[in-house]
Amino acid sequence: MRRLSQARTGGLLSLVIVIVLLPLALDNIYHYDIVIRIGINAIVCVGLNLFIGYAGQISLGHAGFFALGAYGSAILTGHYSWPAWFALPASAAAVGMIAFVVARPILRLKGHYLAMGTLGMGIIVFIVITQEVALTGGPDGMPVPPLTIAGTEIYSETTWYWIIATVLVATVWLALNIVDSPIGRALRAIHGSEPASSVMGINVARYKAMVFVISAVIASVAGSLFTHYSGFITPSEAGFLHSVELVTMVVLGGMASTFGAVVGAGLLTALPQLLATLRDYEMLVFGAVLMGTMIFMPHGLVPTIAAMFQRWRRK
Amino acid sequence: MSLLEVDGLTKSFGGLSAIESLAFNVAEGQIHSIIGPNGAGKTTLFNMISGLYSPSAGRIRYSGRDVTGAAPHMLAAAGISRTFQNLQVFFNMSAIENVMVGRHLHENRNLFATLVRLPAIARGNAEARERAADLMSYVGLGAYVRVDPGSMPYGALKRLEIARALAAQPRLLLLDEPAAGLNPRETGEIDQLIQKVKDSGVTVVLVEHDMKLVMNISDRILVLNYGRKLAEGDSDEVRRNPEVVAAYLGAGS
Numbered sequence: 182m183r184r185l186s187q188a189r190t191g192g193l194l195s196l197v198i199v200i201v202l203l204p205l206a207l208d209n210i211y212h213y214d215i216v217i218r219i220g221i222n223a224i225v226c227v228g229l230n231l232f233i234g235y236a237g238q239i240s241l242g243h244a245g246f247f248a249l250g251a252y253g254s255a256i257l258t259g260h261y262s263w264p265a266w267f268a269l270p271a272s273a274a275a276v277g278m279i280a281f282v283v284a285r286p287i288l289r290l291k292g293h294y295l296a297m298g299t300l301g302m303g304i305i306v307f308i309v310i311t312q313e314v315a316l317t318g319g320p321d322g323m324p325v326p327p328l329t330i331a332g333t334e335i336y337s338e339t340t341w342y343w344i345i346a347t348v349l350v351a352t353v354w355l356a357l358n359i360v361d362s363p364i365g366r367a368l369r370a371i372h373g374s375e376p377a378s379s380v381m382g383i384n385v386a387r388y389k390a391m392v393f394v395i396s397a398v399i400a401s402v403a404g405s406l407f408t409h410y411s412g413f414i415t416p417s418e419a420g421f422l423h424s425v426e427l428v429t430m431v432v433l434g435g436m437a438s439t440f441g442a443v444v445g446a447g448l449l450t451a452l453p454q455l456l457a458t459l460r461d462y463e464m465l466v467f468g469a470v471l472m473g474t475m476i477f478m479p480h481g482l483v484p485t486i487a488a489m490f491q492r493w494r495r496k
Numbered sequence: 497m498s499l500l501e502v503d504g505l506t507k508s509f510g511g512l513s514a515i516e517s518l519a520f521n522v523a524e525g526q527i528h529s530i531i532g533p534n535g536a537g538k539t540t541l542f543n544m545i546s547g548l549y550s551p552s553a554g555r556i557r558y559s560g561r562d563v564t565g566a567a568p569h570m571l572a573a574a575g576i577s578r579t580f581q582n583l584q585v586f587f588n589m590s591a592i593e594n595v596m597v598g599r600h601l602h603e604n605r606n607l608f609a610t611l612v613r614l615p616a617i618a619r620g621n622a623e624a625r626e627r628a629a630d631l632m633s634y635v636g637l638g639a640y641v642r643v644d645p646g647s648m649p650y651g652a653l654k655r656l657e658i659a660r661a662l663a664a665q666p667r668l669l670l671l672d673e674p675a676a677g678l679n680p681r682e683t684g685e686i687d688q689l690i691q692k693v694k695d696s697g698v699t700v701v702l703v704e705h706d707m708k709l710v711m712n713i714s715d716r717i718l719v720l721n722y723g724r725k726l727a728e729g730d731s732d733e734v735r736r737n738p739e740v741v742a743a744y745l746g747a748g749s
Contacts, residue, residue, distance in 0.1 A: 363610075369586065373586030377580065377584035381660065382600050384569045
């Protein structure tokens with residue numbers, strides 16, 4: 182027990198230390214931009230990992246929730262002049278409601294069928310965003326007003342760095358709290374065996390819906406932040422490829438590992454940026470990474486390295 | 497008083513009846529065994545009592561309440577717990593966490609308390625872990641507390657499922673072939689364990705093929721054949737029943 186809680190607080194502390202020290206290594210705006218994008222993806226992945234890694238479900242539609250949050254904030258601030266800090270929770274609440282309504286029918290599906298169901302959901306979001314030209318600007322996208330804090334508009338990359346860092350640490354903290362609790366054990370039990378979970382008193386449908394909604398709300402918040410950060414939003418954020426990227430990050434980092442999700446997001450966000458020549462082959466690289474992970478490290482990067490470290494320490 | 501009353505229970509898959517018009521009662525505080533050849537419908541019966549299958553016809557009453565077709569988690573909350581013939585261990589969790597899941601119904605499952613990690617959650621975790629460790633020693637798994645189920649022998653996994661089921665503090669415990677695949681010594685330990693569980697006031701319904709174990713510990717035995725009741729009684733009555741001898745026990749015994 183003590184060791185477990187140390188791994189919890191120890192991991193969170195390491196993350197904070199990395200975040201505090203990282204700006205020393207960032208010497209231009211381009212670097213900051215990459216790290217901010219990593220942070221935004223990491224926020225989504227930590228939430229998605231609760232659904233995929235812990236509860237053992239699959240979603241190929243979470244980019245849909247990200248985009249709904251992004252467009253929710255963009256439309257409320259752009260067309261209706263809402264303050265961004267009201268638009269963000271309002272969008273998140275609406276996305277949570279949508280996820281809750283979708284959850285019951287869609288989460289009855291398992292395996293491939295669930296993958297197809299969530300894929301369809303993501304595609305519907307994409308089509309709606311592309312078609313509603315009056316609200317969303319259609320395929321061309323729409324400009325988004327900046328975030329304001331105490332009346333000042335936020336453009337500076339360093340300020341954004343600290344905003345995203347704070348939200349990431351909070352998300353990781355919430356995820357760790359869920360994992361190390363009766364609810365977290367129920368989620369992992371559902372992953373292990375649904376019949377056994379249900380006869381142990383776990384309301385399987387309710388917990389699946391709960392974690393689906395939580396991961397959707399987190400994706401929505403990340404989407405809202407992204408939209409204000411980038412100042413412009415296009416429907417590709419809702420696209421299938423974005424959903425696949427998110428799943429690949431979770432799988433590479435390590436399913437059922439909260440810090441793995443952060444590492445996975447970091448590697449796969451940075452990789453295409455650093456190897457600029459590879460950009461045309463981005464999906465090829467993602468596919469290869471996904472295949473390689475499944476074959477050589479089915480548990481993902483962070484759990485595999487953690488196990489190696491433990492074996493080494495025991496010697 | 498009967499804790500469990502089954503009446504006219506039928507389950508058909510397609511045109512095939514796995515259980516047909518079955519009626520029997522289980523008295524509180526007893527060990528009630530269900531025997532029968534493979535395919536007699538024993539596991540199907542367990543799946544209906546624990547809510548995993550809903551019956552095609554008939555009624556199940558538990559503790560005086562009609563619970564026919566109720567969801568498994570509702571029945572678990574009412575005090576019914578079970579193990580599985582084909583293991584349903586959570587292999588993605590450690591052995592002790594498996595048992596902790598059994599405490600689910602008695603734990604703090606408030607989402608807000610969990611998200612902000614109120615001290616009650618950490619306290620509850622520690623308490624659940626302690627009780628799970630106690631239960632593991634109770635079923636003789638004290639040595640496996642820190643182990644992954646993947647590296648535990650089959651017999652130990654069977655007992656891990658019993659510990660998990662007991663963690664729910666059930667009134668009615670359904671054990672599906674707890675001695676299958678065990679050696680005679682391990683079967684003897686399961687025998688003692690089931691007696692211990694009964695003595696603690698839990699009603700046990702046991703599906704088992706090991707006749708020595710069944711005859712030894714059962715207060716009452718129900719014999720199924722092709723989904724129907726063939727005989728019912730205490731061990732002597734069942735043993736002497738010529739139909740049972742013909743259909744199941746065979747010439748050898």
